[in-house]
Amino acid sequence: MSYLIRNVSVLIVPESGECRVDEGRDIHVQDDRIAAITPTGTPFRAAPTASSAAPTPSASPGASPGGADGEVIDGTGLVAVPGLVNSHTHSPMVMMRGAAEDLSIEDWFNQRIWPMEVNLTPERVRVGARLACAEMLLAGVTTFVDHYFHADQIAAAAVESGIRADLAPTFFSSAGAEAVDAAIATARDLRTVGPRVTASLGPHATYTVGDDDLRRTAEIARAEGFRIHLHAAETDDQTQSSVDRLGVTPVQVLERTGVLDAGALIAHGCGIRDADLRILGQYADRVTVASCPKVYLKLAMGTVTPIKGLQSVGIRIGIGTDGAAVHNTLDVWEALRMVALTQKQREQDAEWMNVSDTLRLATRGGAAAAGLADQVGALEPGRQADIALVDLFGPHCRPIHDPRAALVYSVRSSDVVTVLVAGEVVVRDRRLTTLDLGEVLAEANDLAHTLVDLSRGGAVQHYAP
Ligand SMILES: [Zn+2]
Incomplete structure (x- = not known):
């Protein structure tokens, strides 16, 4: 055509x-x-x-x-x-929009989100992902970089909607070796889903996945050509906790386990320290960072991604929304505006993060974060x-x-x-043109209450970084 x-x-x-x-x-x-x-x-x-x-x-x-x-x-x-890129999200969490407000990061995880995720089923994930794809496409987001469970269902929604996606099947070490193996097997399967779907490996975070699993993930990534998408150094508290417990920062954990060498997309990185920049700079050809500042403001995380420092060592930056359970929308226009505002404030420099640089992060930067730097992110002959x-x-x-x-x-x-x-x-x-929005919304409305139900008890994980 x-x-x-x-x-x-x-x-x-x-x-x-x-x-x-x-x-x-x-x-x-x-x-x-x-x-x-x-x-x-x-x-x-x-x-x-x-x-x-x-x-x-x-x-x-x-x-x-x-x-x-x-x-x-x-x-x-x-x-x-250029179609915008949502560089870090958990698309099915649109089903939890507005269900965890005005909470600290600890309570957000431990009282709401991880207890709610006990309710995840393939069907609920698929219904959420369809709604997410609809929302993103209508907003001009043509690629999303996702990190979640039941990623095969997210892939099906992406293919049906026509959006482009890089999907990282997510795992915790606490779920056991079988869960880790299953997530990696899903990533392998996703590679054959279609031309607009790519796969990454998705360990949840440096504080929820042990060094042994990170090392193994990095080995598989290197051997099979995957990139690794994970949360790391989300806050300075996490970084300090890592230093206190392990004697090293989260970035040093990623280096010693081979994750940086394999190639990684780091979500947030607000707790990245100056000493980490020298390490990250050695991997600037294969490591990107996604910044989602609405989340940092809303959860009062204390600081935002140190984009200026990261760029000074050559790291490319994308813009994301994170999940709608905290961002409430998957609107990258909103996210990119937040990046411009919070970066000016962080650097106390109104000339920093100008309109051109902001637009570049939302397009070319996102393309790099998605592993598609040569394919999307700019309107040029030969590109998608x-x-x-x-x-x-x-x-x-x-x-x-x-x-x-x-x-x-x-x-x-x-x-x-x-x-x-x-x-x-x-x-x-x-x-x-690809989805019936009325049907997508009706399906989501019917199922949303089942996902936020806390009556079953338990949790998929406990936040104690
Ligand atoms: Zn996230």
Whole structure:
């Protein structure tokens, strides 16, 4: 299938430096990729691709520009942005939205979330994941990097919805060797699910998975080409506790067990210390960090991800929402705005984390966090056609002196009009094409109470880092 997105403004996100918005462009999409971006009306002759070996008809002289491009999507008045990446989430936790408010991190885990997760079943996870995929696609999030249980069910929801996903089947050491083996086996199975699904290994955290299991995970990751997605140094308290108990920081645990060497996505890292930066810098080609600042504010975690320090040693940063049981939404627009605000505050520098750098983290940074740095995260010929068309005509965006500022500080997820993933239109005129939203919502409403029921007692884990 081919599309011509005609007469659209295009957000260009370079590897470094200022982003810009080019007006009056045509985006030519061929199969799953961006074939070209040209000034509007420029005839474009599509090259034959592997999946369309037959000669491609060319536009005849005087024909509507892009006649070789298949269906035309009118982009007039819209801004095309690279599909956003949710760099760290637990998608099925949308089922617990609003069920654990105004709690300390200890009580959030020990009184609510881990007791609730006793109720997880494949069906409940699938229903939650479908709702999560619907929410993300409608908001222009085209890739999510997930870390949860029953990941095969999340994969099924992702494939059905058309979203792109990197899924890490999650495990605790306390669940025993069989649970660890099962999670790793699921990761292997996920590799054959479809072209938009990739897999990582998902130890829960340095404080819930022992060194032996981390070492084994790293060995398997290296041998089989997986990356490792886990929580580490979430707060400075966790780091201090690790130093007190083990004599080393969580980052040092990741180094000594081979996790950094294998390649890792570290969620949060708010407790990363200056001495850790020297270690992380040695693995900057294979280690990324996801920052989810709404969570740090809400749980009063004391600090946020030290992005400036991490970037100074070459670590790439993505932006995530974490699970909706604390973030309440899977809205990456909201998350990226929080990154800009909290980073300015952390560094006491209003010039730090400017609009261009913020947009870069949400797109290219997220692509790196997803292990897809060469595939998504920018609108460039040859990359996957993961595109969100955003309407900046709402009164909260007008007048527009700088569309980049509107994207960072004004846009709402409901301003996303049309979304493509891998060249497939998955949202058209603010409606999902792949899922019946009414059915998704009804299913979630029917089952949500079963997930937050605390009457069974017990917990999947205890928070005592
Ligand atoms: Zn998390």
